[in-house]
Amino acid sequence: MPVSERYRPDPRFAGLGGEFADPVAPADFPKTILRFRNDRAAATVGLEGLTDAEWIAHFARFQPLPGNQSQPLAMRYHGHQFRSYNPELGDGRGFLFSQQREAQTDRLLDLATKGSGQTPWSRHGDGRLTLKGGMREILAAGLLEALGVPTSRAFSLVETGEALTRGDEPSPTRSAVLTRLSHSHIRFGTFQRLAYFDRADLITQLVDHVVETYFPHLADAPDRPTAMFAEVVSRTARLVARWMAAGFVHGVLNTDNMVVTGESFDYGPWRFLPRNDPNFTAAYFDHSGLYSFGRQPEAGFWNLQQLAACLVLVSPDQSGLIAALNGFSDAYRAALSEAMIARLAVTSQGGEADIELVNAAFKALAEGTKLDGGEALRWEPFFFDWFGGEASEARALEGPRGKLYQDPVFAAFRARLAGFAPDRPERLENPVFGQCEPEELLIDEVEALWTPISEADDWAPLNAKLARIESARIAYNLYG
Ligand code: AMP
Numbered sequence: 270m271p272v273s274e275r276y277r278p279d280p281r282f283a284g285l286g287g288e289f290a291d292p293v294a295p296a297d298f299p300k301t302i303l304r305f306r307n308d309r310a311a312a313t314v315g316l317e318g319l320t321d322a323e324w325i326a327h328f329a330r331f332q333p334l335p336g337n338q339s340q341p342l343a344m345r346y347h348g349h350q351f352r353s354y355n356p357e358l359g360d361g362r363g364f365l366f367s368q369q370r371e372a373q374t375d376r377l378l379d380l381a382t383k384g385s386g387q388t389p390w391s392r393h394g395d396g397r398l399t400l401k402g403g404m405r406e407i408l409a410a411g412l413l414e415a416l417g418v419p420t421s422r423a424f425s426l427v428e429t430g431e432a433l434t435r436g437d438e439p440s441p442t443r444s445a446v447l448t449r450l451s452h453s454h455i456r457f458g459t460f461q462r463l464a465y466f467d468r469a470d471l472i473t474q475l476v477d478h479v480v481e482t483y484f485p486h487l488a489d490a491p492d493r494p495t496a497m498f499a500e501v502v503s504r505t506a507r508l509v510a511r512w513m514a515a516g517f518v519h520g521v522l523n524t525d526n527m528v529v530t531g532e533s534f535d536y537g538p539w540r541f542l543p544r545n546d547p548n549f550t551a552a553y554f555d556h557s558g559l560y561s562f563g564r565q566p567e568a569g570f571w572n573l574q575q576l577a578a579c580l581v582l583v584s585p586d587q588s589g590l591i592a593a594l595n596g597f598s599d600a601y602r603a604a605l606s607e608a609m610i611a612r613l614a615v616t617s618q619g620g621e622a623d624i625e626l627v628n629a630a631f632k633a634l635a636e637g638t639k640l641d642g643g644e645a646l647r648w649e650p651f652f653f654d655w656f657g658g659e660a661s662e663a664r665a666l667e668g669p670r671g672k673l674y675q676d677p678v679f680a681a682f683r684a685r686l687a688g689f690a691p692d693r694p695e696r697l698e699n700p701v702f703g704q705c706e707p708e709e710l711l712i713d714e715v716e717a718l719w720t721p722i723s724e725a726d727d728w729a730p731l732n733a734k735l736a737r738i739e740s741a742r743i744a745y746n747l748y749g
């Protein structure tokens with residue numbers, strides 16, 4: 270196969286040894302129909318030159334990539350699910366396939382799967398993923414990336430020709446195997462499993478691996494577990510803040526769904542907010558609203574507490590861990606301010622001024638949502654209309670929500686916004702801002718994208734949507 274110079278395999282995780290993962294074989298699928306390949310993501314690791322046949326050989330048959338892991342590895346982990354500890358988790362329908370360096374940054378990136386077959390950790394599960402589930406993950410990851418959220422990227426989706434039975438989809442339903450590209454799949458739950466077995470030695474080994482592989486600037490820290498933890502706290506705070514500014518509800522914030530490098534991944538029952546609503550819940554099985562929109566910061570903090578409890582076993586000084594944990598709320602508030610300022614595309618003034626603008630924006634969203642029976646102001650259009658602040662005032666007032674913005678509930682927000690200069694206002698020249706409505710992914714649209722695939726194997730609407738999300742990503746260019 271033609272491997273480019275930019276492809277640099279570096280299978281580090283396998284070097285941790287047999288306590289961390291189990292070699293597994295992929296399922297032998299009856300069919301392999303390529304449905305999605307992310308060549309932009311592939312280019313970041315030098316794999317965009319693969320032919321479709323080679324792509325399928327690697328991302329449906331899982332033939333090893335040259336110089337990479339010789340076998341897929343099902344990772345071992347435990348975790349809290351909805352606050353109950355479950356020692357029977359682990360990669361039950363996925364594995365780590367390969368690791369390679371990102372060409373531009375040199376950072377290590379994982380290619381890992383969902384739906385690639387059974388493993389020792391499948392329990393009673395079939396090890397499979399539904400095609401609809403795969404489609405939903407491609408959409409979520411795509412829009413999150415466009416909105417500046419640190420996220421895994423959907424890399425490949427191959428339909429696999431099996432008929433699956435699921436309680437939450439009309440069954441039988443079609444099967445697929447998804448591959449994602451992300452920085453590390455080392456979960457909070459990876460540490461929890463080691464703590465559960467009282468293996469301080471392995472926790473130390475894993476801390477060293479995480480620091481040396483992902484946080485090399487911390488290599489000389491006198492207390493590596495605490496230094497690593499402080500980094501994870503700050504990355505988690507930033508991740509949660511970016512979800513909040515994106516109006517994203519992950520749905521399943523269990524400790525096995527959070528990784529130490531602070532990207533979100535594993536998009537199951539996710540939803541984007543139709544409109545501002547702290548109680549909005551994504552997963553139909555989340556009866557208490559534990560992971561509702563407004564409770565995501567609390568979920569992030571709670572999960573960090575569980576990680577800290579593992580690191581207590583290996584840190585010489587607990588007070589450092591406690592101090593790092595207590596840094597979460599300040600880190601979250603600062604990250605939320607940064608994320609909201611970025612979404613409004615205005616130039617930060619730092620400190621209090623930013624915070625007051627952010628508070629005014631949230632107040633406008635909350636009050637504005639109550640107008641006109643709650644139908645008028647959706648989450649995403651508010652940010653789209655005011656992108657660039659005052660530089661967008663005419664556009665906002667002439668657009669579909671122009672009349673709404675004349676309401677007094679927006680006065681304080683508009684007055685504050687007027688005091689901020691636009692950030693990179695040339696972005697407003699992008700034709701995306703000539704449209705009346707932004708790209709959203711509300712549940713009705715997601716279902717409407719699935720229907721033609723399900724009924725007529727028509728992928729054109731999905732591909733058109735992905736192209737529009739890509740245009741939005743380029744237009745927003747949120748973090749420069
Ligand atoms: P998730 O909800 O995808 O994060 O999965 C939670 C746990 O259940 C993980 O250990 C998964 O590997 C496992 N799991 C979920 N669905 C399946 C399935 N269909 N087959 C095997 N394991 C599964």
Ligand code: MG
Pocket residue numbers: 525526535
């Ligand atoms: Mg998971």
